[in-house]
Amino acid sequence: MTARDTILNAVLAACPAGDARAVADAAAALLDDPDSSRPPLAAPGLPEAFTLKATALGASVERVANMASVPEAVERYLERHGLAGLSVQPAPALTALDWTGIATHDHIAADEPAALGLALYGIAESGSLVVHSGPDAPILLSFLPLHHIVVLRESTLLPWLEDYAARLEAASVPRNAILITGPSGTTDIEGSYVRGAHGPGFLHIIITGTDDIPE
Amino acid sequence: MNVALPPFKERARAALADRTLKLAIDRTTGTAEAKRAAAVAAFPEFDAARARGRAIKDHVIANLGHYLEMFERNATASGAHVHWAVDDAEARAIVTRLCLDAKAKVVTRSKSMLGEEIGLPHALADAGIERVETDLAEHIIQLAGETPSHIIWPAMHRTREQVAELFNASHQPPPEADDPATMVQSARRVLREKFLGADVGISGANFLVADTGATCTVTNEGNAELTTTPPRVHIVTAGIEKIVPSTAHAMALLRILVRSATGGELTQYTTFHCGPKRPGDADGPEEMHIVLVDNGRTKMLAGEFREMLRCIRCGACMNHCVVYRQIGGHAYGGTYPGPMGSVLTPVLDGLAAARDLPNACTMNGRCAEVCPVGIPIPTLLRAWRRRSWRERLEPGALRAGIGLWAQVAYRPALYRLASRIGVRALRAFGRDGWIGSLPLAGGWTAYRDLPRPSGRTFMEQYRDQQKGRK
Numbered sequence: 121m122t123a124r125d126t127i128l129n130a131v132l133a134a135c136p137a138g139d140a141r142a143v144a145d146a147a148a149a150l151l152d153d154p155d156s157s158r159p160p161l162a163a164p165g166l167p168e169a170f171t172l173k174a175t176a177l178g179a180s181v182e183r184v185a186n187m188a189s190v191p192e193a194v195e196r197y198l199e200r201h202g203l204a205g206l207s208v209q210p211a212p213a214l215t216a217l218d219w220t221g222i223a224t225h226d227h228i229a230a231d232e233p234a235a236l237g238l239a240l241y242g243i244a245e246s247g248s249l250v251v252h253s254g255p256d257a258p259i260l261l262s263f264l265p266l267h268h269i270v271v272l273r274e275s276t277l278l279p280w281l282e283d284y285a286a287r288l289e290a291a292s293v294p295r296n297a298i299l300i301t302g303p304s305g306t307t308d309i310e311g312s313y314v315r316g317a318h319g320p321g322f323l324h325i326i327i328t329g330t331d332d333i334p335e
Numbered sequence: 336m337n338v339a340l341p342p343f344k345e346r347a348r349a350a351l352a353d354r355t356l357k358l359a360i361d362r363t364t365g366t367a368e369a370k371r372a373a374a375v376a377a378f379p380e381f382d383a384a385r386a387r388g389r390a391i392k393d394h395v396i397a398n399l400g401h402y403l404e405m406f407e408r409n410a411t412a413s414g415a416h417v418h419w420a421v422d423d424a425e426a427r428a429i430v431t432r433l434c435l436d437a438k439a440k441v442v443t444r445s446k447s448m449l450g451e452e453i454g455l456p457h458a459l460a461d462a463g464i465e466r467v468e469t470d471l472a473e474h475i476i477q478l479a480g481e482t483p484s485h486i487i488w489p490a491m492h493r494t495r496e497q498v499a500e501l502f503n504a505s506h507q508p509p510p511e512a513d514d515p516a517t518m519v520q521s522a523r524r525v526l527r528e529k530f531l532g533a534d535v536g537i538s539g540a541n542f543l544v545a546d547t548g549a550t551c552t553v554t555n556e557g558n559a560e561l562t563t564t565p566p567r568v569h570i571v572t573a574g575i576e577k578i579v580p581s582t583a584h585a586m587a588l589l590r591i592l593v594r595s596a597t598g599g600e601l602t603q604y605t606t607f608h609c610g611p612k613r614p615g616d617a618d619g620p621e622e623m624h625i626v627l628v629d630n631g632r633t634k635m636l637a638g639e640f641r642e643m644l645r646c647i648r649c650g651a652c653m654n655h656c657v658v659y660r661q662i663g664g665h666a667y668g669g670t671y672p673g674p675m676g677s678v679l680t681p682v683l684d685g686l687a688a689a690r691d692l693p694n695a696c697t698m699n700g701r702c703a704e705v706c707p708v709g710i711p712i713p714t715l716l717r718a719w720r721r722r723s724w725r726e727r728l729e730p731g732a733l734r735a736g737i738g739l740w741a742q743v744a745y746r747p748a749l750y751r752l753a754s755r756i757g758v759r760a761l762r763a764f765g766r767d768g769w770i771g772s773l774p775l776a777g778g779w780t781a782y783r784d785l786p787r788p789s790g791r792t793f794m795e796q797y798r799d800q801q802k803g804r805k
Contacts, residue, residue, distance in 0.1 A: 297606070300603065317519055318556045
């Protein structure tokens with residue numbers, strides 16, 4: 121008998137299989153009335169709630185009018201931190217912007233000083249950014265740089281974790297789906313919090329306003 | 336995995352005598368307790384969230400066969416290879432073979448207690464494969480040649496000064512100062528090279544999502560993604576109880592897991608890994624393997640320890656345990672320390688070897704109070720004590736002593752007489768209202784004083800009081 125059969129037989133002997141339809145209904149019922157067991161949003165508006173959470177975690181947040189304002193905001197950030205050069209995620213929404221004046225590149229070095237990425241969603245409940253892997257979305261772009269700058273379109277803000285879960289399962293699930301909640305950190309030495317453990321030590325979020333339509 | 340350790344009592348005695356250890360434990364558990372309390376206070380719906388989490392886990396456990404098959408089907412459809420291991424030896428063999436098949440010279444590992452449970456570190460060393468622990472705490476204990484002393488903070492038994500000694504001896508160049516921030520930067524530099532040069536990355540899983548076939552890891556450092564993305568092969572080892580029906584169910588559990596573990600709301604990185612690199616993907620592993628491990632879990636499912644399968648490994652029980660906070664994790668001797676470990680270690684290592692652990696508990700119930708999925712840990716520990724008595728595992732002197740006490744306790748008149756003599760005799764040892772030493776009870780009085788008794792038993796005083804009322 122294979123290990124698989126041994127394990128499944130033991131599981132089914134202890135807990136006999138139920139009707140698949142009934143199990144699915146029971147699983148769905150476990151998610152009823154989500155409001156009763158999740159925390160309230162930090163503010164009534166999604167961008168405000170998101171910003172409160174993200175900044176409490178050590179991220180910096182700024183809001184700009186539209187996508188076209190992003191390069192200018194990025195340039196200010198780079199200047200403020202004395203950074204030259206920027207790795208830009210090869211997403212059309214970012215590469216299509218006018219990067220005159222900033223030395224951009226599309227590869228990610230092991231010790232990349234700064235990289236710019238595009239979030240698929242933001243989650244207001246927790247101040248989380250969502251990134252998915254894909255042809256124009258390398259995962260290492262979110263982990264190798266010291267300064268991680270992320271563009272979040274206000275129109276993609278979702279209130280709760282469950283709202284994102286519903287979108288993830290409705291589409292085809294990517295290889296990696298990542299919720300980024302603040303800059304990398306650790307409390308492994310005496311419980312004291314240190315930023316920039318392995319991932320970015322700085323997370324800067326640029327929320328673009330809704331007047332970036334038409335696209 | 337407790338090979339040739341001294342008995343529990345000796346380990347506990349050594350730990351109690353170690354002042355530095357106590358300092359290290361207090362620094363981390365104190366912070367953890369305060370942060371969890373703040374997180375719970377800021378979340379009025381926490382109790383409802385706990386009830387939901389518990390219901391989700393119970394539902395999965397009751398339908399585990401259904402969900403395991405669903406997970407296997409969906410993980411396979413995503414391109415991952417699913418393997419099954421009945422015990423730790425099988426799991427080690429599968430992972431080692433996968434590494435050798437991949438011709439791996441260097442393997443990076445993202446912290447996984449299941450990996451410790453199945454003895455993966457030794458197995459990789461025996462196979463001649465360089466293992467690089469990437470979680471900061473695991474890096475520290477790898478340098479020290481130790482095992483984790485806590486499931487969330489594996490290196491919490493080490494003070495910053497001790498960590499500085501380890502880093503100075505092994506980091507090139509050594510860190511410039513011994514404050515945590517400088518030492519973290521040093522580890523970041525040293526490990527960064529290893530991440531990008533590894534052949535295989537091994538992670539655990541906090542959840543296995545049945546309806547997508549994804550595995551979920553949570554970390555604060557970002558080491559899991561750096562472990563699983565660059566190498567050609569990603570291997571996941573996970574216990575079969577880690578299943579959740581869907582991503583939304585995982586979200587409900589994440590809310591209580593992270594608050595209970597570190598007092599955060601979510602970890603910095605919550606990542607769902609679903610199969611290998613897709614055609615056209617910018618990065619990711621060519622192969623993904625998932626090893627589903629039983630190792631005693633189906634035995635728990637069939638018996639009185641089923642509720643322990645709800646455990647989501649948050650570590651709150653140990654942070655709030657008066658015993659853990661005195662002796663630390665290593666004294667327990669198993670992979671999992673503290674209250675949850677005292678339930679699990681007898682399953683993994685056998686009750687005969689781990690009999691002392693269910694007894695090293697004051698039954699104060701703090702663990703059950705803070706458990707995010709409502710596991711009645713004291714009840715489960717009592718179940719082990721009963722089984723130990725039934726199986727006659729206690730030493731003869733202890734059994735004889737308890738037998739003698741029972742003979743007296745069965746006879747109320749005799750019991751009252753003995754109490755009257757005892758309580759009067761005890762007064763003779765009192766000094767200034769306290770008893771500081773007592774013949775045959777040095778194990779007790781060495782660490783605490785007893786208040787000098789009033790000289791009369793409860794029953795005597797009660798009788799007088801009843802008389803007075805008439």
